[in-house]
Amino acid sequence: MKEWQAKLKEFINWWREAFSSSGGLKVIFLKELADNLSSTRMGILFSLVAVACLSALYVAAQSIRQSVGQEETSFVFLRLFTTSGGSLPPFISFLSFLGPLLGLALGFDAINGEYNKRTLSRLLAQPIYRDDVINGKFLAGIAVLAIMIATLGLLVAGLGLVFIGVPPRGEEIGRMLAYLIVSIIYVAFWLSISLLFSLLFRQAATSALAGIAVWLFFAIFAPMLAGIIADGLFPVTDESPPELVLRNAVWKQNLSRLSPTTLYDEATLYLLNPGIRTLGPVLIQQVIGAIPGFLPLSQSLLLIWPHLVGLIAGTLIIFALAYYYFMRQEIRTS
Amino acid sequence: MGNRSPIIVTENLTKHYGPVVAVQDLNLEIYEGEVFGLLGPNGAGKTTTILMLLGLTEPTSGRALVAGLDPTRNALAVKRLVGYLPDNVGFYDDLTAKENLLYTGRLNQIPEAELEQRIKTALEQVGLADHGDRKVREFSRGMRQRLGIADLIVKDPRIFILDEPTLGIDPEGVRELLNLIVRLSREKGKTILISSHLLHQIQQICDRVGIFVAGRLLAVGPLETLGRQVMAGKPLEIELQVEPFNHDLLEVFRSLEGVDRVESQGPYIRLRCAKGKDIRPQLTGLLAERKVSILHLRARGHDLDDIYLEYFQGEGRI
Ligand SMILES: Nc1ncnc2c1ncn2[C@@H]1O[C@H](COP(=O)(O)OP(=O)(O)O)[C@@H](O)[C@H]1O
Numbered sequence: 030m031k032e033w034q035a036k037l038k039e040f041i042n043w044w045r046e047a048f049s050s051s052g053g054l055k056v057i058f059l060k061e062l063a064d065n066l067s068s069t070r071m072g073i074l075f076s077l078v079a080v081a082c083l084s085a086l087y088v089a090a091q092s093i094r095q096s097v098g099q100e101e102t103s104f105v106f107l108r109l110f111t112t113s114g115g116s117l118p119p120f121i122s123f124l125s126f127l128g129p130l131l132g133l134a135l136g137f138d139a140i141n142g143e144y145n146k147r148t149l150s151r152l153l154a155q156p157i158y159r160d161d162v163i164n165g166k167f168l169a170g171i172a173v174l175a176i177m178i179a180t181l182g183l184l185v186a187g188l189g190l191v192f193i194g195v196p197p198r199g200e201e202i203g204r205m206l207a208y209l210i211v212s213i214i215y216v217a218f219w220l221s222i223s224l225l226f227s228l229l230f231r232q233a234a235t236s237a238l239a240g241i242a243v244w245l246f247f248a249i250f251a252p253m254l255a256g257i258i259a260d261g262l263f264p265v266t267d268e269s270p271p272e273l274v275l276r277n278a279v280w281k282q283n284l285s286r287l288s289p290t291t292l293y294d295e296a297t298l299y300l301l302n303p304g305i306r307t308l309g310p311v312l313i314q315q316v317i318g319a320i321p322g323f324l325p326l327s328q329s330l331l332l333i334w335p336h337l338v339g340l341i342a343g344t345l346i347i348f349a350l351a352y353y354y355f356m357r358q359e360i361r362t363s
Numbered sequence: 364m365g366n367r368s369p370i371i372v373t374e375n376l377t378k379h380y381g382p383v384v385a386v387q388d389l390n391l392e393i394y395e396g397e398v399f400g401l402l403g404p405n406g407a408g409k410t411t412t413i414l415m416l417l418g419l420t421e422p423t424s425g426r427a428l429v430a431g432l433d434p435t436r437n438a439l440a441v442k443r444l445v446g447y448l449p450d451n452v453g454f455y456d457d458l459t460a461k462e463n464l465l466y467t468g469r470l471n472q473i474p475e476a477e478l479e480q481r482i483k484t485a486l487e488q489v490g491l492a493d494h495g496d497r498k499v500r501e502f503s504r505g506m507r508q509r510l511g512i513a514d515l516i517v518k519d520p521r522i523f524i525l526d527e528p529t530l531g532i533d534p535e536g537v538r539e540l541l542n543l544i545v546r547l548s549r550e551k552g553k554t555i556l557i558s559s560h561l562l563h564q565i566q567q568i569c570d571r572v573g574i575f576v577a578g579r580l581l582a583v584g585p586l587e588t589l590g591r592q593v594m595a596g597k598p599l600e601i602e603l604q605v606e607p608f609n610h611d612l613l614e615v616f617r618s619l620e621g622v623d624r625v626e627s628q629g630p631y632i633r634l635r636c637a638k639g640k641d642i643r644p645q646l647t648g649l650l651a652e653r654k655v656s657i658l659h660l661r662a663r664g665h666d667l668d669d670i671y672l673e674y675f676q677g678e679g680r681i
Pocket residue numbers: 359361363380383384385403404405406407408409410411412
């Protein structure tokens with residue numbers, strides 16, 4: 030009986046300790062937030078991304094103004110993001126290409142930095158939960174990314190208004206917000222990758238390089254690889270039957286959708302181009318009789334739903350891996 | 364030395380890293396209010412023991428109790444009671460000394476209003492009052508170590524655990540640091556556990572020490588009794604200097620019962636007694652008879668220097 034009571038008491042203590050807040054998460058979150066916002070590294074990167082995106086915006090605004098009256102004018106505001114002018118790619122390409130860098134820069138030395146500064150064991154000896162450290166860092170990183178992307182979005186909205194003089198409609202605002210949120214999720218994915226690498230590699234330089242390697246792979250090589258594999262499985266020639274051509278195309282697309290970059294690019298394309306109904310191969314029969322027009326936002330969201338789920342799941346899985354490594358890691362610094 | 368209730372207890376505490384035995388069956392009691400030195404050469408398992416006391420590493424078997432709490436189950440409660448200065452402590456280089464202390468203070472839920480004051484006094488106590496607003500990047504090794512102590516003073520725990528606190532500091536710095544530690548113990552009644560491989564530095568301030576070698580505790584107790592404990596079971600060696608000295612004397616010693624070996628080494632004569640024998644009582648009488656006076660007599664194997672020789676050789680004696 031006595032033993033039983035002691036066991037119960039112990040369990041209650043454990044329960045209380047495991048699920049009450051230590052307050053550590055908030056303190057760590059605030060410190061990391063301040064660190065990130067004041068760091069030179071983030072200043073440089075944000076300036077780079079901002080300059081690239083804003084010049085894209087400027088060029089886009091120029092070409093939109095020139096074509097006023099000649100082209101379709103609906104959703105002109107969204108075209109600020111998607112129009113490329115002359116030599117410069119559009120805003121969405123810049124953000125898609127440089128966004129991952131922001132995420133990688135925030136996390137690549139998150140844990141191994143503490144380790145190399147020899148602050149980790151001191152930190153973990155304070156009365157906080159171990160996971161407060163990694164959660165606080167992850168959340169602070171997401172907060173910083175959200176702040177930066179929201180700033181970019183607002184800058185574009187404000188300047189766009191000045192340049193083209195057409196105020197956005199409600200639907201356009203909705204689509205822009207959705208686009209910004211998807212972008213935040215996408216860079217959060219890269220943040221979780223860099224966090225994981227900061228645990229796997231003791232040297233910050235190694236972890237940064239690994240992150241950049243993965244980024245280049247997804248941005249440049251993954252689409253090529255998808256093509257090569259699909260062509261290998263279903264070789265297509267000019268005389269190939271249509272089924273084979275179709276199958277090749279479907280495989281190519283599905284394989285490339287394994288890459289978060291493809292998922293993100295497709296999702297943003299749907300969001301910012303209400304005219305797009307599908308990105309997959311389309312048969313002539315399917316198009317015949319279709320009424321050209323725009324999808325409402327809710328329909329576009331429905332289309333990108335799988336993409337969103339994929340991105341979020343990827344982020345969570347990689348963060349969970351990082352979490353697992355961190356909880357098991359030997360913390361001694363000597 | 365406060366009341367005699369143990370505040371840290373380990374029961375057959377064991378830690379294996381794969382085939383490596385870091386700590387084996389450690390049974391230790393550290394009392395409230397004492398300064399305890401955990402002494403042992405590098406790789407003895409001191410840091411591992413400390414990490415297990417803090418719940419930062421899980422024991423393979425056995426358990427530790429800190430103020431009655433098991434660190435693996437009540438890690439948070441234990442960490443509230445214990446302040447830990449890791450060996451080679453690190454700080455956030457881009458922050459000032461004060462900002463670093465603020466961070467740990469907040470992690471310990473010390474109210475903001477009180478925290479400012481605590482940090483000020485702590486920095487004064489460790490002699491860094493004028494450097495509070497400097498970035499830690501500019502700090503020397505000794506200053507970092509003192510900042511580490513200030514970090515603990517701000518937290519104001521019941522138990523201080525300091526891992527190799529004197530490593531890499533100049534002798535003057537070591538003296539100041541040890542004074543600081545002694546003051547914490549004497550004035551505030553804190554329990555202090557210091558680990559070190561520098562026996563000579565730490566011995567002056569410890570009430571009791573444990574000698575820790577290759578994961579095992581060889582002996583525990585006040586310094587005076589340690590030599591006997593460690594060397595128990597080993598034959599006694601007597602080092603002797605006499606005047607006047609002639610070689611006949613060696614023969615006399617050899618003929619004594621209970622003497623295994625006699626040799627002269629420079630001005631000294633070395634007598635190795637048989638196991639369990641001690642011929643010192645007979646020695647004085649014997650020499651007095653021959654009108655030979657003793658200049659020096661030492662039982663080797665019974666004092667700390669011999670422990671150093673035996674276990675700590677080449678471990679940076681100062
Ligand atoms: N993470 C680890 N993996 C394997 N062996 C370890 C690990 N940490 C420590 N050891 C081993 O445990 C032993 C004790 O180490 P440690 O506690 O650091 O000694 P000390 O602090 O007394 O110098 C050493 O032999 C060391 O090599």
